[in-house]
Amino acid sequence: MTLLDKLALRLPVIQAPMAGVSTPVMAAAVSNAGALGSIGVGATNALGAAQMISDVRRLTDRSFNVNVFVHEAxxxxxxxxxxxxxxxxxxxxxxxxxxxxxxxxxYQSFADDDDMLRVLVEQAPPVVSFHFGLPEEAKVKALRAAGCVLIATATSLDEALAAKKAGMDAVVAQGFEAGGHRGVFDPAAADAQLGTLALTRLLVARSGLPVIAAGGIMDGQGVRAVLDLGATAAQLGTAFIGCPESAADDAYRAALHxxxxxxxxxxxxxxxxxxxxxxxxxxxxxxxxxxxxxxxxxxxxxxxxxxxxxxxxxxxxxxxxxxxxxxxxxxxxxxxxxxxxxxxxxxx
Structure with missing residues (x-):
């Protein structure tokens, strides 16, 4: 069974979990339309995350993604x-x-937040994704036992291989073009700054995981391009900022246009x-x-x-x-x- 089949997605598109921009209303609308909606809970605590997950579930019975930050203290x-x-x-x-x-x-890292783990295990969202790094083995096992599909962001082949070793079900190939926070595991290390196309093809060929391409993709033609490179799906973030369901303020929207x-x-x-x-x-x-x-x-x-x-x-x-x-x-x-x-x- 493919990742898309497992999540019952009609369209190989994921709305990026932009903390502070993505909302439960937007995630639900995306999921109801046949793609994968996402919420980012890296900028809230366990109580806030529980409320956001509940809000999404109230609006959709489809698969959705909950993203956490796994940065070092x-x-x-x-x-x-x-x-x-x-x-x-x-x-x-x-x-x-x-x-x-x-x-x-x-903000507290998921690596140090047992309360957030408890909420995610209890709520068992269909997908949990990780940015900035990977959680420890015990957290991965707990989420997998809860039935969650696990996805991690990678900006290099080494990070993707680490994701596979950690038990991830898929990897987001985040190109240097992507908006928002760069998902590098170690921000002090050298960054090869691989673009979306090169990184996607590299991870498709060598990571051993289904690849979700992210960075600079704004339309169906862009989605088709990364699918032709072997990606399982495309993740779009900036494309959704201008939607009325996003939390972007008027100044942000005006600047974007x-x-x-x-x-x-x-x-x-x-x-x-x-x-x-x-x-x-x-x-x-x-x-x-x-x-x-x-x-x-x-x-x-x-x-x-x-x-x-x-x-x-x-x-x-x-x-x-x-x-x-x-x-x-x-x-x-x-x-x-x-x-x-x-x-x-x-x-x-």
């Missing part, structure tokens, strides 16, 4: 964090605000990990600073505080507006309509 460095806040001080002062006196670890869509950039300044987003005032500032960024998600605490100060002054140029290189091809339509459009384009 941040190395706290008070001197580096203080220097980062000092470097950002002029930005805060530009909005008549002060930087926070200190920073916090605002502006000239900014032609100028995405990879930065670690916003969160502490490399992530592709629309170029804005914050990313432009980051390109000129020499201060070392605190680890993820500590740096995100500073970035979110700055964005809140900017938004309070009516400035939307400091947000985490994640988007891939396919952003100029974004379309405004409901999530179900987008899935139906992708299906028509794929058949054509």
């Amino acid at each position: 941040p190395r706290r460095d008070p001197d580096r964090e203080a220097a980062w806040l000092d470097a950002m001080r002029p930005l805060f002062e530009g909005f008549s605000a002060e930087p926070p006196p200190s920073l916090a670890t605002i 502006s000239d900014a869509a032609h100028h995405t950039t990879m930065t670690n300044a916003i969160s502490g990990r490399p992530a592709r987003c629309l170029r804005n005032r914050f990313t432009s500032w980051a390109e000129g600073t020499t201060e070392a960024t605190p680890d993820y998600p500590v740096a995100y605490d500073a970035g979110k505080s700055l964005n809140a100060a900017a938004k309070a002054s009516g400035d939307s140029g400091f947000g985490a507006q994640w988007a891939g290189q396919g952003a100029p091809l974004s379309r405004c339509m409901g999530a179900a309509e987008l899935v139906q459009t992708l299906e028509r384009e794929l058949k054509a």
